[in-house]
Amino acid sequence: MKIFRFARKEFELVASQKTSLALVILYPALIVLVVALAFGSQNVEPQSGFERADVAYYLPFGSSNFDSEEFLDHLSQVERLRLHRAKSPDAVKEAIDQGIARIGVVVHEPTSEFERVKISFYYDNSAPLVSKMVMSYAYFSIQIFANNKSTKILHRIWENLDTITKRLDEQYAKINGFEEGLDGAKQRIIDLETKINSIDIASLKSKLNQFNAHYLDSKSKIASAKEDLAEAKTTLSTYRAKLVDTSLELSTYSDTLKLIRGDLQQIKNASFEPIKSQLQSVENELTETITKIDSSIAEINSAINDIDDSQQKLTELNTELNSADSKLDSANLTVEEFKVAVDDLETTLTEVKGLIRDSFDYYEQTKSNLAETKTLLDDLTETIEKFMFYKPEFLVRPFIVEENKMYLVSEEYLPVEKTAILIPISLTIVLMLTCILIASISTIVERKQGLNVRLHSSPTSKLSWVSGKILGQIMFALLEALIILAIAILVFGVPLMGSILDLLIVLVAISLAFISIGVFLTGFTSEQSTAVLASLLIMIPLLFLGGIIFPIEFMPFYVQGIASALPLTLGIQLLTNVMVKGIPLIYALDKLLVLVVPAFILLLVGIFRKKI
Amino acid sequence: MNALEVNKITKSYGKFKVLDGVSLKLPEGEIFGFLGPNGAGKSTLIRILLDFEKQDSGSFSFSLAGKKLLNKEVKKKVSIVPQDLCFYLDFSVEKNLEIMGALYGLGGIKLHERIERLLETWSLKRFRSRRAKNLSGGYKRLLNLACGLINDPAIIFLDEPTVGLDPKIRKTFWKKIVQLRTKGKTIIITTHYMDEAEVLCDRVALIVKGKIAEELSVSDLRKNRKKLEDLFIKIVEEQGIKREDI
Numbered sequence: 032m033k034i035f036r037f038a039r040k041e042f043e044l045v046a047s048q049k050t051s052l053a054l055v056i057l058y059p060a061l062i063v064l065v066v067a068l069a070f071g072s073q074n075v076e077p078q079s080g081f082e083r084a085d086v087a088y089y090l091p092f093g094s095s096n097f098d099s100e101e102f103l104d105h106l107s108q109v110e111r112l113r114l115h116r117a118k119s120p121d122a123v124k125e126a127i128d129q130g131i132a133r134i135g136v137v138v139h140e141p142t143s144e145f146e147r148v149k150i151s152f153y154y155d156n157s158a159p160l161v162s163k164m165v166m167s168y169a170y171f172s173i174q175i176f177a178n179n180k181s182t183k184i185l186h187r188i189w190e191n192l193d194t195i196t197k198r199l200d201e202q203y204a205k206i207n208g209f210e211e212g213l214d215g216a217k218q219r220i221i222d223l224e225t226k227i228n229s230i231d232i233a234s235l236k237s238k239l240n241q242f243n244a245h246y247l248d249s250k251s252k253i254a255s256a257k258e259d260l261a262e263a264k265t266t267l268s269t270y271r272a273k274l275v276d277t278s279l280e281l282s283t284y285s286d287t288l289k290l291i292r293g294d295l296q297q298i299k300n301a302s303f304e305p306i307k308s309q310l311q312s313v314e315n316e317l318t319e320t321i322t323k324i325d326s327s328i329a330e331i332n333s334a335i336n337d338i339d340d341s342q343q344k345l346t347e348l349n350t351e352l353n354s355a356d357s358k359l360d361s362a363n364l365t366v367e368e369f370k371v372a373v374d375d376l377e378t379t380l381t382e383v384k385g386l387i388r389d390s391f392d393y394y395e396q397t398k399s400n401l402a403e404t405k406t407l408l409d410d411l412t413e414t415i416e417k418f419m420f421y422k423p424e425f426l427v428r429p430f431i432v433e434e435n436k437m438y439l440v441s442e443e444y445l446p447v448e449k450t451a452i453l454i455p456i457s458l459t460i461v462l463m464l465t466c467i468l469i470a471s472i473s474t475i476v477e478r479k480q481g482l483n484v485r486l487h488s489s490p491t492s493k494l495s496w497v498s499g500k501i502l503g504q505i506m507f508a509l510l511e512a513l514i515i516l517a518i519a520i521l522v523f524g525v526p527l528m529g530s531i532l533d534l535l536i537v538l539v540a541i542s543l544a545f546i547s548i549g550v551f552l553t554g555f556t557s558e559q560s561t562a563v564l565a566s567l568l569i570m571i572p573l574l575f576l577g578g579i580i581f582p583i584e585f586m587p588f589y590v591q592g593i594a595s596a597l598p599l600t601l602g603i604q605l606l607t608n609v610m611v612k613g614i615p616l617i618y619a620l621d622k623l624l625v626l627v628v629p630a631f632i633l634l635l636v637g638i639f640r641k642k643i
Numbered sequence: 644m645n646a647l648e649v650n651k652i653t654k655s656y657g658k659f660k661v662l663d664g665v666s667l668k669l670p671e672g673e674i675f676g677f678l679g680p681n682g683a684g685k686s687t688l689i690r691i692l693l694d695f696e697k698q699d700s701g702s703f704s705f706s707l708a709g710k711k712l713l714n715k716e717v718k719k720k721v722s723i724v725p726q727d728l729c730f731y732l733d734f735s736v737e738k739n740l741e742i743m744g745a746l747y748g749l750g751g752i753k754l755h756e757r758i759e760r761l762l763e764t765w766s767l768k769r770f771r772s773r774r775a776k777n778l779s780g781g782y783k784r785l786l787n788l789a790c791g792l793i794n795d796p797a798i799i800f801l802d803e804p805t806v807g808l809d810p811k812i813r814k815t816f817w818k819k820i821v822q823l824r825t826k827g828k829t830i831i832i833t834t835h836y837m838d839e840a841e842v843l844c845d846r847v848a849l850i851v852k853g854k855i856a857e858e859l860s861v862s863d864l865r866k867n868r869k870k871l872e873d874l875f876i877k878i879v880e881e882q883g884i885k886r887e888d889i
Binding site for chain 1 (some may be wrong): 693694695715718719721722723725727728729730731732743745746747748790794
């Protein structure tokens with residue numbers, strides 16, 4: 032029974048310590064609250080458990096095969112990514128350096144390989160888990176964009192194919208029209224051909240040739256006959272003239288002979304006989320010659336008469352020839368027939384001309400239609416070529432993604448990368464535990480040992496007293512940090528990427544921040560045990576919300592703001608900046624200020640909260 | 644010439660009036676005793692005089708050789724030896740004295756000399772390197788006193804300086820406090836020990852229910868062959884406080 036009495040005593044003892052009691056009640060509530068805050072995000076999928084993450088991006092606008100605005104629209108609508116636009120790829124890296132973004136996305140100009148767009152991811156490997164998660168989420172989002180883009184292109188191709196089909200149908204209809212037109216033209220030509228065929232050109236030609244040959248022959252013959260007649264007539268006339276001349280000459284000779292004969296007879300009559308007989312013989316011969324001449328004259332005259340007759344006949348013949356010539360002229364009647372035929376032919380030819388003109392028109396029309404068709408086909412070809420720009424490989428995978436870690440890139444750091452990342456975290460936690468506890472316990476111890484009474488009664492100001500205390504505690508913290516760093520660097524070979532001066536400043540700032548919390552707590556506690564409990568009360572939320580157990584990006588958005596401003600979070604970030612990232616402290620002055628300024632406020636509250 | 648003048652100081656905690664128009668004049672170079680039952684307001688008065696608390700009304704001033712001390716000078720010339728031990732238990736005797744000296748801006752040879760003198764005066768020399776927590780109760784009290792004297796104050800408040808000490812050490816203490824008076828120090832003692840007050844104090848003030856019930860000279864008391872304790876009980880009982888509550 033004694034045990035129960037002691038148990039009751041213990042319970043009452045604990046309950047009598049009001050601050051402890053309050054902390055005992057507050058503790059579970061606080062832990063539940065902190066856990067709920069940190070882990071209460073609705074998104075707990077392993078791939079995208081984070082609530083909100085910052086992404087820096089660089090987009091080269093005006094890229095040929097890449098709609099940057101559309102891409103940006105897509106990314107900006109991705110709920111859990113908070114975008115920060117950078118002016119250059121280097122600015123993307125700077126954003127990660129400064130902790131503005133966890134990952135960076137740099138979009139390059141399309142590559143020669145299927146016009147794919149190259150996307151470089153840069154991730155903060157000082158926080159590998161969350162960075163890779165955010166990166167895979169961003170990659171997933173980009174893939175969705177890629178799929179949407181490909182689907183859109185395929186839809187466009189599909190829609191265009193539909194249009195192309197419709198337009199080809201129209202052209203088909205048009206071509207059908209051409210065909211009908213051509214058939215009609217063909218029918219008309221066939222009709223014309225029939226008409227042309229009905230014209231017996233061969234017969235006409237034959238008749239014409241016959242006529243022509245006949246006519247020419249007859250004409251030739253008649254002309255020849257006429258020439259012969261004229262020649263004969265001329266010859267006859269020449270003969271007749273010659274005959275007339277000969278006749279006249281002969282008549283003259285005869286007359287002369289007769290005169291001679293008369294003279295001879297006179298001579299003979301006057302002459303003697305032998306001569307007379309001779310003369311008589313001559314006279315007989317003469318008479319005979321005269322007779323012969325006269326007979327010849329008579330014959331010539333007869334011949335002249337014959338010639339005259341012949342001439343008469345020739346005249347008649349000529350008349351006949353003229354008659355024949357007339358007959359030839361009468362052959363003109365046949366030519367008239369030809370004329371009729373030619374008229375028919377002319378009519379036909381007019382029709383043919385009409386048909387040719389129509390054909391020309393139709394040709395022009397058809398040509399115009401064909402030009403339209405060609406333009407259309409050009410359009411279609413252009414459209415198809417435009418789509419052929421999108422290679423199947425591009426449509427399947429429009430992006431080439433490249434992952435780059437930001438820090439400890441060199442091969443030599445690969446074996447120590449994880450350790451190097453963990454050192455700033457563990458160092459900050461150690462500093463937190465040490466500084467908060469040292470500051471609170473030391474102050475309480477001094478207060479309990481009445482040193483505050485000594486201080487207050489002395490001319491020393493509380494501020495200089497506390498400054499000295501803090502300086503001493505910082506030195507202690509630095510010594511502790513030095514030991515951890517020495518082990519990290521000398522034993523594990525962890526590199527120090529930043530400057531030693533920056534490291535020192537950061538360590539001092541972190542120590543100051545946690546010491547200020549310790550001092551602040553002493554403003555509200557009087558007992559060492561209460562101070563320890565109160566320190567835990569502060570440290571537990573810091574651990575839960577500091578991004579160590581659970582990445583900040585996983586927390587609800589409004590908690591992220593709080594978590595980012597907590598000294599543990601800032602301490603880890605600043606120390607990681609100096610140790611892992613090698614970023615000069617000057618680029619993280621804002622964080623340093625957020626760490627240090629509240630520390631001074633806490634210090635002032637803690638120092639002046641309790642007078643003694 | 645008065646080292647301290649207190650003029651109608653009042654102080655209340657809520658409805659409870661702790662000090663009710665306390666007025667005092669403490670001559671320079673005297674040992675003055677504040678006597679009173681528990682809860683009479685002695686400690687509150689000292690806290691107010693040492694600027695640990697503010698009075699509701701009234702005023703007080705410290706003077707030295709007729710010259711009123713300014714606030715800064717008060718801090719240098721007035722010291723308190725608290726009832727509780729106020730030093731670092733884990734530091735050595737000498738280290739504690741060094742730290743207390745630093746509080747008064749002392750350093751170098753001057754501090755060293757003063758430490759040596761205090762160690763000598765207060766019989767702490769052989770314990771100079773010993774951790775304070777390892778000192779006996781009496782030497783802890785001596786160290787506490789030595790710490791309060793590091794600035795060589797002119798006015799010293801001793802709050803129950805011999806509480807918990809055996810009679811032998813108490814007497815040693817008394818001797819040393821008397822020695823301080825011989826050096827011209829003004830000493831204000833709060834004590835429950837009437838014999839202590841009778842031995843040490845030149846004058847005493849009895850505070851009951853926040854008021855000065857009686858202020859008298861110890862030498863006059865002796866002349867009248869009266870015991871301070873009897874007077875104290877009488878006055879307290881007159882104020883309606885039972886003997887067992889004193």
